[in-house]
Amino acid sequence: xxxxxVSMEGIDKAFPGVQALDGCxxxxxxxxxxxxVGENGAGKSTLMKVLTGVYRKDAGRIVYQGQEVDxxxxxxxxEMGIGIIHQELNLIPxxxxxxxxxxxxxxxxxxxxxLDEKELNERAQRLLESVNLDVxxxxxxxxxxxxxxxxxxxxxxxxxxxxxxxxxxxTSALSDxxxxxxxxxxxxxxxxxxxxxxxxxxxxxxxxxxxxxxxxRDGRTIGTVNAQEVSVxxxxxxxxxxxxxxxxxxxxxxxxxxxxxxxxxxSRGRAFQDVSFSLRKGEILGFxxxxxxxxxxxxxxxxxxxxxxSGEIYVNGKRVEIKSPADAVRLGIGYLPEDRKRHGxxxxxxxxxxxxVATLQRYAAALGWVQKSKARREVQAYVEQLGxxxxxxxQRVRYLSxxxxxxxxxxxxxAKNCDILIFDEPTRGIDVGAKxxxxxxxxxxxxxxxxxxxxxxxxxxxxxRMSHRIIVMCEGRITGELVAHEATxxxxxxxxxxxxxxxxxx
Amino acid sequence: MMESKAVPSKRSAIRSDVLQQALAFASLIVMFVVFxxxxxxxxxxxxxxxxxxxxxxxxxLAVGVTFVIITGGIDLSVGTVMTLASVITGVIISYWGLxxxxxxxxxxxxGALCGFVNGTVTAKMKVPPFIATLGMMMMxxxxxxxxxxxRPIYFLGTPSFRQIAMGSLAGIPNAVWIFxxxxxxxxxxxxxxxxxxxxxxxxxxxEATRLSGINVDRWKIAVYTLCGLYSGLAGVVMASxxxxxxxxxxxxxxxxxxxxxxIGGTSLSGGEGSVLGTVIGAFLMSVLINGLRIxxxxxxxxxxxxxxxxxxxxxxxxxxxxxx
Numbered sequence: 001x002x003x004x005x006v007s008m009e010g011i012d013k014a015f016p017g018v019q020a021l022d023g024c025x026x027x028x029x030x031x032x033x034x035x036x037v038g039e040n041g042a043g044k045s046t047l048m049k050v051l052t053g054v055y056r057k058d059a060g061r062i063v064y065q066g067q068e069v070d071x072x073x074x075x076x077x078x079e080m081g082i083g084i085i086h087q088e089l090n091l092i093p094x095x096x097x098x099x100x101x102x103x104x105x106x107x108x109x110x111x112x113x114x115l116d117e118k119e120l121n122e123r124a125q126r127l128l129e130s131v132n133l134d135v136x137x138x139x140x141x142x143x144x145x146x147x148x149x150x151x152x153x154x155x156x157x158x159x160x161x162x163x164x165x166x167x168x169x170x171t172s173a174l175s176d177x178x179x180x181x182x183x184x185x186x187x188x189x190x191x192x193x194x195x196x197x198x199x200x201x202x203x204x205x206x207x208x209x210x211x212x213x214x215x216x217r218d219g220r221t222i223g224t225v226n227a228q229e230v231s232v233x234x235x236x237x238x239x240x241x242x243x244x245x246x247x248x249x250x251x252x253x254x255x256x257x258x259x260x261x262x263x264x265x266x267s268r269g270r271a272f273q274d275v276s277f278s279l280r281k282g283e284i285l286g287f288x289x290x291x292x293x294x295x296x297x298x299x300x301x302x303x304x305x306x307x308x309x310s311g312e313i314y315v316n317g318k319r320v321e322i323k324s325p326a327d328a329v330r331l332g333i334g335y336l337p338e339d340r341k342r343h344g345x346x347x348x349x350x351x352x353x354x355x356x357v358a359t360l361q362r363y364a365a366a367l368g369w370v371q372k373s374k375a376r377r378e379v380q381a382y383v384e385q386l387g388x389x390x391x392x393x394x395q396r397v398r399y400l401s402x403x404x405x406x407x408x409x410x411x412x413x414x415a416k417n418c419d420i421l422i423f424d425e426p427t428r429g430i431d432v433g434a435k436x437x438x439x440x441x442x443x444x445x446x447x448x449x450x451x452x453x454x455x456x457x458x459x460x461x462x463x464x465r466m467s468h469r470i471i472v473m474c475e476g477r478i479t480g481e482l483v484a485h486e487a488t489x490x491x492x493x494x495x496x497x498x499x500x501x502x503x504x505x506x
Numbered sequence: 507m508m509e510s511k512a513v514p515s516k517r518s519a520i521r522s523d524v525l526q527q528a529l530a531f532a533s534l535i536v537m538f539v540v541f542x543x544x545x546x547x548x549x550x551x552x553x554x555x556x557x558x559x560x561x562x563x564x565x566x567l568a569v570g571v572t573f574v575i576i577t578g579g580i581d582l583s584v585g586t587v588m589t590l591a592s593v594i595t596g597v598i599i600s601y602w603g604l605x606x607x608x609x610x611x612x613x614x615x616x617g618a619l620c621g622f623v624n625g626t627v628t629a630k631m632k633v634p635p636f637i638a639t640l641g642m643m644m645m646x647x648x649x650x651x652x653x654x655x656x657r658p659i660y661f662l663g664t665p666s667f668r669q670i671a672m673g674s675l676a677g678i679p680n681a682v683w684i685f686x687x688x689x690x691x692x693x694x695x696x697x698x699x700x701x702x703x704x705x706x707x708x709x710x711x712x713e714a715t716r717l718s719g720i721n722v723d724r725w726k727i728a729v730y731t732l733c734g735l736y737s738g739l740a741g742v743v744m745a746s747x748x749x750x751x752x753x754x755x756x757x758x759x760x761x762x763x764x765x766x767x768x769i770g771g772t773s774l775s776g777g778e779g780s781v782l783g784t785v786i787g788a789f790l791m792s793v794l795i796n797g798l799r800i801x802x803x804x805x806x807x808x809x810x811x812x813x814x815x816x817x818x819x820x821x822x823x824x825x826x827x828x829x830x
Contacts, residue, residue, distance in 0.1 A: 054717070073719070074716075074717050074718075074719055075719030078719055079719075086717075090711070090713070090714035090717050090718070091711070091714060092706075092707045092710040092711045092714050092715060092718075092777075093710050093711060093777065094706055094709070094710040094777040094778055095703070095706060095707060095710060099703065103703075103707060103715070103718045103720065104718050104719045104720045106700060106703065108700070113699045113700055113701065114698055114699055115698055115699060115700060115702075115703060117698075
């Protein structure tokens with residue numbers, strides 16, 4: 001039995017309004033690769049940030065190499081030999097590989113403030129060779145591929161003689177060959193007795209490389225199991241945990257109505273590739289997936305907010321070019337962004353101004369003079385129709401609740417006669433009661449008013465309850481499409497963590 | 507037939523700041539040749555010395571502000587801090603009657619102190635550098651007027667003070683040598699020292715620098731202090747050159763200094779840049795102004811042209827990045 005390297009017990013960490021970690025425990029042995037899994041927001045990254053001094057714990061014990069320790073800042077963690085490779089790589093793009101590896105510990109020359117570049121590059125070269133990394137220490141980091149940058153991060157961690165190495169989603173930007181190279185290095189480190197924490201959503205990789213798996217959910221540690229003894233399904237059900245929601249929902253149209261929006265082979269850089277789907281009249285099409293799966297990026301591209309590299313979009317059967325949000329709006333597509341406060345509303349303007357901003361020209365008389373009373377009447381009508389709770393049309397939207405803010409954004413698009421509405425995380429930051437109202441509104445829009453809705457959501461019960469069909473994305477590709485009544489949380493989770501395989505040649 | 511998809515564009519081997527610098531240098535040469543052909547009075551020794559001399563003060567300010575801009579910050583106070591430094595120097599030498607070195611040190615210290623305050627307000631109080639240094643710009647302007655009683659301070663009792671800038675070596679005024687020396691030292695600090703390394707690191711990715719265990723606040727303060735020190739030096743040179751401390755001068759110099767930095771290829775978003783580029787940028791502006799003057803183009807037009815050059819320089823940089 002290998003000695004225990006790290007043991008964390010009863011770790012609590014609260015942020016304003018959220019208990020991010022609640023009595024978590026975690027144990028890492030020397031020479032072990034230990035997977036840490038859970039849904040978005042389960043607390044994996046937070047727990048590791050506590051271990052690496054990025055956050056201070058509120059309560060609990062951390063024992064490292066047999067001694068209880070306090071880790072006040074990232075520097076302390078590095079010096080103790082606990083290294084982390086963050087998901088968003090933490091390299092300094094304009095500096096070279098060697099400069100990045102030894103930042104903060106640059107070899108000096110006399111007098112003390114002069115850098116010894118030669119020594120720096122030689123040390124980096126030796127280090128890189130010792131782990132068989134084929135990277136030029138003098139290359140600028142910005143000029144390297146993501147995979148090479150990742151290897152540089154590993155070299156940096158090793159330069160501290162790290163005994164613990166935490167990798168947060170290390171393979172998310174790597175190709176298969178690069179992943180195999182990473183695994184080779186992981187196995188070498190393991191053989192040297194380094195303990196590795198492997199945070200990942202990819203079950204196949206976990207099966208390949210990990211010894212044990214610890215599952216987290218809602219800020220708690222659910223359990224630790226041996227990777228070889230449990231099935232992927234068992235792990236997934238530990239991650240999801242909840243009872244399956246009753247999937248009852250109004251389902252009036254099963255392929256009956258006409259297609260209002262069709263997207264064919266849409267691609268944009270790394271963000272998403274070869275995305276095709278269609279949306280029918282009166283339908284709610286759910287988009288499920290983990291954070292960073294590319295759902296928002298697809299929505300933004302369809303809305304013209306980001307340029308596309310290739311692909312075709314058809315609205316009501318007609319090929320269209322959407323080069324800007326103005327084009328999309330003209331075609332009747334409205335987008336309700338995830339971050340309403342930043343992208344959807346002008347917080348310090350009032351309800352009326354926010355509602356008519358997209359349709360202002362309609363109320364304009366000569367010289368651009370706005371006909372207040374006409375605008376006011378229409379805004380009032382929407383406020384009543386959608387049930388926006390506001391003391392008056394002059395209320396600044398900053399002071400409305402999240403649910404009512406969402407309704408104001410919706411009113412803006414309804415005023416513009418949009419028939420295709422893209423909701424990005426429509427209930428994020430909205431309390432439970434108001435969620436129900438948004439759901440009712442969604443049903444009302446589709447069933448009664450014949451609008452078509454794309455709903456991006458990370459909340460599985462929401463997706464299951466509200467959608468007619470569900471498209472699941474993983475890493476910029478569509479990995480599956482489910483009909484709502486066949487879908488389960490497990491099925492979605494499996495697709496959402498499925499590593500997309502290159503599409504077979506037809 | 508499917509058309510083959512564009513292969514991912516190959517990363518350019520030449521760094522954009524180096525390219526911009528080369529472009530600025532080429533423009534400088536072209537301008538020089540054009541003006542020389544256009545007027546026999548341009549490429550004379552006297553005129554070239556004049557160009558060098560007129561570049562010195564802005565050049566020293568620009569070298570200092572290069573550091574701040576590479577960190578991704580900005581310093582709007584360098585012009586008026588320069589003035590404050592020259593007023594302090596004047597007070598020490600002419601009013602208090604202390605020796606010249608004391609006045610010079612006082613001027614440098616005043617500049618460094620203003621820079622230190624800028625850095626502290628930015629790093630510790632998290633006030634955006636634009637605002638922090640805007641405030642410092644106004645405060646130092648006001649202080650110069652208060653301390654001097656809104657009157658110029660003349661160095662009448664110390665004729666040798668004027669030699670600091672206007673004495674000459676090999677026919678070239680000391681002010682120019684001081685500018686060159688400060689540029690060389692600036693360049694060495696930027697490329698060879700720890701401070702220089704962290705200047706780039708801060709501008710390139712501040713969070714990553716912090717997570718690497720570096721005391722980000724301390725180095726930021728050091729960079730602003732260094733910039734202030736350069737402003738102080740410019741103040742001493744300015745006072746010496748005019749043989750007086752002019753409290754109403756200085757506003758507007760910061761923008762010319764920033765323009766020189768930008769023309770020289772230093773990115774306003776931080777992370778890249780060089781002192782050499784800044785020096786080239788400063789000369790480019792001086793040569794242009796001088797050439798236009800020699801061609802008898804009215805002075806009013808000079809600013810118009812400089813303004814256009816700044817926009818073109820930054821646009822060239824942006825256009826190149828976008829194509830990447």
